[in-house]
Every structure is written in C-alpha cells, then in structure tokens.
Amino acid sequence: MLGVLEPLKGGDDIPLRKRELVVGRGENCDVVLHFSNVSSQHCRLVLSNGYWYALDMGSTNGTTVAGMRTQDMRVDPGTHIAFAKHEFVLKYDPVANGASGEIPPDCLESNVFEKSLLERAGVAKQVSSLPKTWEIQRQKGATLEELESGRGVDYSNLTLDDLEFDI
Secondary structure (H helix, E strand, C coil), X not given: CCEEEEECCCCCCEEECCCEEEEECCCCCCEECCCCCCCCCCEEEEEECCEEEEEECCCCCCEEECCEEECEEEECCCEEEEECCEEEEEECCCCCCCCCCCCCCCCCCCCHHHCCHHHHHCCCCCCXXXXXXXXXXXXXXXXXXXXXXXXXXXXXXXXXXXXXXXX
16 A cells, blocks of 8 residues: 545545546546545546655646645645545655655656646636737747747737727
8 A cells, every 4th residue: 555545524544556546526536536526537646756746637626735725746744635625634654655865846747837836826717718919829830838928929010900908
C-alpha cells in the first residue's frame, strides 16, 4: 500500500494501491466518491519521487490541499486534501514510497510557467469566446498563451472597427 486517504468526518479509510489514481464520482474512477458535488473525474493523485501530488482535472467544485485551492500541488504526509467539500488526511511514508534526497518541487508539472497563477490556483475564469481582437490575431497565427500574456502579439494593424468596448 502506498498511502491511505482517511476521511475527516468518519467512514472507511481508502487505501492507495496504485502510483496514479483518478478520484471522482464516476464508476470508472479508481477512488469513487458518491457525492453530487464531486465531478465525475475530479482529480488525479500521482506518486512521484515518493510524494503524492494532486492534479485537479477541471472539476467544478475544486480540489484543495492544506486549505488552498489548487490545480497541481504536492501533498505532504498528514496534509488535508479535499475534493469539493469532502475532506481527507493523506497518510503515507515518502521513504517507503522511494523518496530520497531533497523534497521534490511543489508542483508536478515540469514547466510551472505554462499556466498563469490564477489557473494554477484554480480560480481562472473560463473564456467562452475570445475578444474580436484576439480572433484576428489568432488568424495571424498567435497562440492563446501569447494573446493572454500580450507577448509576441502585433496589434499595430488593428483599426477602431476591430476593437470592442464595454461601456
């Protein structure tokens, strides 16, 4: 066994027997939580370098580690983790799971700059449609990341007709 999720409000402990598990409401998940506020595929738990990481899978009600909503965070032994409002303590021994040397990084993703801080914190707004100016730049080959950051985007050819104003 690689660890255990111990429910804070009572119930049976959930043994973690695989190095990667999907937690969610769906019956095909490795850890099934039968609660309506838990997404069908809520979070992935990944064991890396002896430590568990929680990677939210775009859940509606979020994943929190030590009270902080997150998209990707290391979960140290004895730390509280919640899927929506359902709280657990994650108990495990990093050395028994293969840890050696320094504590690994806080995030599992190799490039922490790939996402904005708001996205990593799980509070970024979902953009349903791009502003008209972005659509024009997308047609010119700009990536969504460039548009969001403002880097590498040429707005010099835009006219007032291309712009949208919220008044």
